[in-house]
Amino acid sequence: MATTAMPHSETAVPTAPAGLWSWVTTTDHKRIGILYGVTAFFFFLVGGLEALVIRLQLGAPGNTLVSAEFYNQLFTMHGTTMVFLAIMPLSAAFFNFIIPLQIGARDVAFPRLNAFSYWVFLLGGLFMNASFFVGPLLGSDALSVAPNGGWFGYANLTSTQYSPGPNIDFWVLGLQILGIASLAAGFNFITTIINLRAPGMKLMRMPVFTWMSFVTQFLIVTAFPVITIGLVFLMFDRVFGTNFYRVSAGGDVLLWQHLFWLFGHPEVYILILPAMGIVSEVLPTFSRKPLFGYAVVVYSGVLIGVVGWGVWAHHMFSTGLGPIADSVFSASTMLIAVPTGVKIFNWIATMWGGRITFAAPMLFAIGFISLFVIGGLSGVMHSSPPADLQQTDTYFVVAHFHYVLFGGAIFGLFAGMYYWWPKIFGHTLREGLGKLHFWLMFIGMNLTFFPMHFSGLLGMPRRIYTYGPELGVDTFNLISTVGALLTGVALLVFLANVIASRRGAAPGANPWNAPTLEWATDSPPPVYNFSVIPTVHAANPLWGKDRMDPAVLPATPPAPIHVPGGSIWPLCTALGIIIMAIGAVMHHHVALSLGTALFGAAVTVVGIYKWAFEPFEV
Amino acid sequence: MSHAAVAHHTSTGLDSRKIAFWTFIGSECLLFGSLIATYLVYQGRSVSGPTTHEILNIPLTSLSTFDLLMSSLCMVLALAAVQRGDRVWARVWLGMTAFLGAIFLGFQVYEFQHFVHEGLGFTTNLFGSTFFTLTGFHGAHVFVGVLWLLTLLARSFQGKLGPEKALNVEIAGLYWHFVDVVWIVIFTVVYLIQTTPLPTA
Numbered sequence: 001m002a003t004t005a006m007p008h009s010e011t012a013v014p015t016a017p018a019g020l021w022s023w024v025t026t027t028d029h030k031r032i033g034i035l036y037g038v039t040a041f042f043f044f045l046v047g048g049l050e051a052l053v054i055r056l057q058l059g060a061p062g063n064t065l066v067s068a069e070f071y072n073q074l075f076t077m078h079g080t081t082m083v084f085l086a087i088m089p090l091s092a093a094f095f096n097f098i099i100p101l102q103i104g105a106r107d108v109a110f111p112r113l114n115a116f117s118y119w120v121f122l123l124g125g126l127f128m129n130a131s132f133f134v135g136p137l138l139g140s141d142a143l144s145v146a147p148n149g150g151w152f153g154y155a156n157l158t159s160t161q162y163s164p165g166p167n168i169d170f171w172v173l174g175l176q177i178l179g180i181a182s183l184a185a186g187f188n189f190i191t192t193i194i195n196l197r198a199p200g201m202k203l204m205r206m207p208v209f210t211w212m213s214f215v216t217q218f219l220i221v222t223a224f225p226v227i228t229i230g231l232v233f234l235m236f237d238r239v240f241g242t243n244f245y246r247v248s249a250g251g252d253v254l255l256w257q258h259l260f261w262l263f264g265h266p267e268v269y270i271l272i273l274p275a276m277g278i279v280s281e282v283l284p285t286f287s288r289k290p291l292f293g294y295a296v297v298v299y300s301g302v303l304i305g306v307v308g309w310g311v312w313a314h315h316m317f318s319t320g321l322g323p324i325a326d327s328v329f330s331a332s333t334m335l336i337a338v339p340t341g342v343k344i345f346n347w348i349a350t351m352w353g354g355r356i357t358f359a360a361p362m363l364f365a366i367g368f369i370s371l372f373v374i375g376g377l378s379g380v381m382h383s384s385p386p387a388d389l390q391q392t393d394t395y396f397v398v399a400h401f402h403y404v405l406f407g408g409a410i411f412g413l414f415a416g417m418y419y420w421w422p423k424i425f426g427h428t429l430r431e432g433l434g435k436l437h438f439w440l441m442f443i444g445m446n447l448t449f450f451p452m453h454f455s456g457l458l459g460m461p462r463r464i465y466t467y468g469p470e471l472g473v474d475t476f477n478l479i480s481t482v483g484a485l486l487t488g489v490a491l492l493v494f495l496a497n498v499i500a501s502r503r504g505a506a507p508g509a510n511p512w513n514a515p516t517l518e519w520a521t522d523s524p525p526p527v528y529n530f531s532v533i534p535t536v537h538a539a540n541p542l543w544g545k546d547r548m549d550p551a552v553l554p555a556t557p558p559a560p561i562h563v564p565g566g567s568i569w570p571l572c573t574a575l576g577i578i579i580m581a582i583g584a585v586m587h588h589h590v591a592l593s594l595g596t597a598l599f600g601a602a603v604t605v606v607g608i609y610k611w612a613f614e615p616f617e618v
Numbered sequence: 619m620s621h622a623a624v625a626h627h628t629s630t631g632l633d634s635r636k637i638a639f640w641t642f643i644g645s646e647c648l649l650f651g652s653l654i655a656t657y658l659v660y661q662g663r664s665v666s667g668p669t670t671h672e673i674l675n676i677p678l679t680s681l682s683t684f685d686l687l688m689s690s691l692c693m694v695l696a697l698a699a700v701q702r703g704d705r706v707w708a709r710v711w712l713g714m715t716a717f718l719g720a721i722f723l724g725f726q727v728y729e730f731q732h733f734v735h736e737g738l739g740f741t742t743n744l745f746g747s748t749f750f751t752l753t754g755f756h757g758a759h760v761f762v763g764v765l766w767l768l769t770l771l772a773r774s775f776q777g778k779l780g781p782e783k784a785l786n787v788e789i790a791g792l793y794w795h796f797v798d799v800v801w802i803v804i805f806t807v808v809y810l811i812q813t814t815p816l817p818t819a
Contacts, residue, residue, distance in 0.1 A: 109634040109637075109638065110634070110638065183645060186641070186645070187638045187641045187642055187645070188638065190637070190638070190641050191634045191637045191638040191641065192634075194629075194630060194637055195629050195630055195632070195634050195637055196629065196634070197628040197629060198628065199628060200628065201628045202628055221641055221642075221644060221645040222644070222645065222648050223648075224645070225645050225646070225648040225649035225651075225652060226648055226649075226652050228649060228652075229649060229652035229653055229656070230652070232751070233656070233751070236740075236747070236751060240740055240741060241740075241741045242740055242741055242746075242747035242751070243741065243743065243744045243746075243747045244656070244744075244747055244748075248665075249664070249665060249666075249743060249744050249747075250660070250663040250664055250665045250743070250744045251660070251663075251744055252659070252660075252663075255656065255659065255660075259652060259656075262652075609769075618634075
């Protein structure tokens with residue numbers, strides 16, 4: 001078979017190829033970043049729609065909008081989608097687009113591996129969501145056989161005995177596939193940041209977003225293998241009848257919780273650290289001041305990454321681990337609030353005395369700080385086991401983690417979207433619509449989640465599809481539902497902004513007058529990023545008396561630049577993996593299942609070999 | 619790859635593939651760590667036999683462990699031969715490494731089917747589930763390694779494995795040695811340090 005690698009461009013001014021095929025085979029980190037962003041935003045809307053149906057169901061006591069079974073699917077898929085298909089890949093969109101630009105590189109270390117990560121993520125997300133429509137194909141009476149065991153999938157609720165349908169199989173296989181995408185991206189970005197920095201870009205000159213992403217990648221490559229093993233055990237229990245989570249055989253259902261939260265708590269920091277990095281870029285730019293205590297912010301991020309590995313059992317206080325374990329994990333959980341608090345004070349000190357411009361990115365960054373503080377404080381509350389026993393499995397916890405993940409991660413990611421939009425697309429989002437979006441989302445978010453503190457403390461349990469009027473939480477729930485609808489309107493305003501701004505004027509290289517390297521090159525950047533690789537002399541290369549002379553980056557490259565061509569084999573390999581998963585999900589038809597899985601394995605092997613031996617020079 | 623050529627003080631000067639592979643090995647440590655930790659947590663908790671002392675054959679497995687350790691020696695010699703451009707010995711040692719890896723797999727296949735014959739299946743008890751999963755994961759890694767080595771051997775016969783490609787062999791070697799080290803841990807934990815027998819009811 002002839003190679004499909006496109007001819008290498010060695011001309012002085014390489015230009016980006018056009019057409020659908022060039023996107024399917026792309027290995028350009030900027031295009032992959034855009035693909036990640038668009039796909040993840042689509043899944044974010046899907047997850048948001050699921051949340052809206054949940055809120056409509058809970059808007060009144062004894063409501064019958066959805067069945068208990070479908071409600072289980074909705075909250076499971078809402079959680080799973082938001083964590084694995086929305087927040088993580090939205091962060092990955094920025095890793096892809098921004099990190100190589102911030103460190104002065106032409107691309108990531110392994111462009112094809114990067115494309116592979118994206119395709120695996122896309123196909124894995126589609127695979128998991130296909131479960132909403134394929135019930136009859138798998139012998140179920142219901143159309144939807146979406147996962148229904150919660151995003152945490154506690155054993156033995158997920159055992160064949162209690163979940164006989166294909167629902168949990170979709171979840172197990174989907175998460176394993178998404179893990180492959182994250183791991184591959186993790187190896188890629190660690191290598192990129194270690195090895196591809198421009199001359200002078202020392203570690204302690206790296207922008208904080210790159211630093212926090214760096215820590216995040218280490219968390220990904222260490223945390224994902226643990227859940228992979230937990231999922232493998234679950235899959236073996238379900239498919240082959242092994243005994244890992246079978247109490248009658250001596251197994252322990254808490255093994256699942258340990259493996260899941262050993263992954264799950266680092267995962268929390270995987271979700272929030274990139275947003276912290278984004279905010280650390282936006283605040284200095286719109287305060288006209290360098291970040292206060294840069295080194296301390298960096299070290300705090302590293303410390304959060306390290307201590308984040310030692311707090312997992314605070315998710316398990318109610319399982320009765322005993323006083324020693326409870327005390328240790330309570331103490332470590334309180335301890336991890338310290339570096340987080342340090343960061344918050346550093347962000348406030350960055351704004352202190354600055355010349356603040358309340359542009360849309362800045363509003364979202366300030367929104368991030370205020371909402372994250374609320375979520376952080378309720379987090380410290382349930383670091384105490386006696387308090388946690390009152391709060392666990394109630395809406396109080398739902399309020400807590402939505403303040404950190406919606407108020408924190410999502411606000412941070414929106415700050416990043418408004419901030420880097422001109423760099424990525426070559427036009428700025430409209431300021432007026434942006435402000436409207438912010439205020440609607442800020443009010444809607446608080447209306448939704450603040451009352452949940454009260455409904456939770458009054459005893460409203462999580463994950464239950466309805467509640468009775470005697471609980472006294474009707475009004476709180478109605479307010480939450482109104483807030484959720486308002487948040488939905490805010491997202492429509494954002495989409496309107498995206499459409500309305502698309503013909504905006506070219507913003508120039510540095511519309512915000514920001515200090516970091518990605519703003520030195522054009523908006524959007526040329527396919528080769530920098531016409532010459534710049535030499536960096538300071539942590540804020542575009543600010544201060546030593547700032548970079550714009551003339552060091554001529555409009556046309558003075559020497560030929562090699563730009564890697566495209567490749568179809570990453571997509572082929574990803575397709576093989578999905579075919580294997582489709583085979584596995586049909587495990588009740590042994591012959592069909594094995595045949596499909598073997599075909600998928602063959603496609604994967606062909607993809608890997610073609611990939612390994614095609615002529616491709618980075 | 620041209621990365622090593624543009625080394626400066628904000629780059630390690632190492633080839634990116636090598637850094638990425640070490641990161642991968644770090645990740646694999648957590649994978650096998652979770653498997654081994656589970657095995658240890660579940661040790662001695664099977665409610666029915668057969669378990670460790672009734673079925674594990676230490677002399678036989680010592681032999682296959684020795685075989686795998688020798689394959690690591692062959693791997694070292696293969697890399698040295700490729701680095702000095704010695705095509706004949708490169709092929710001999712690559713072939714030997716793959717061959718010893720395949721023998722190890724043969725031992726494992728024999729052991730597995732012997733255990734099943736003795737009444738220890740994948741689902742028989744907790745020991746069966748943890749044992750077959752842990753050693754099976756390791757065996758799958760050896761299998762991938764053998765395929766990788768055979769691929770390198772084929773490249774050598776095509777005349778495409780000169781000294782300039784030594785890094786490809788070095789990275790395969792990193793993988794092979796890692797898989798070997800994992801086996802030493804598994805052999806120690808599973809075979810050499812066994813739990814006390816179940817009290818017979």
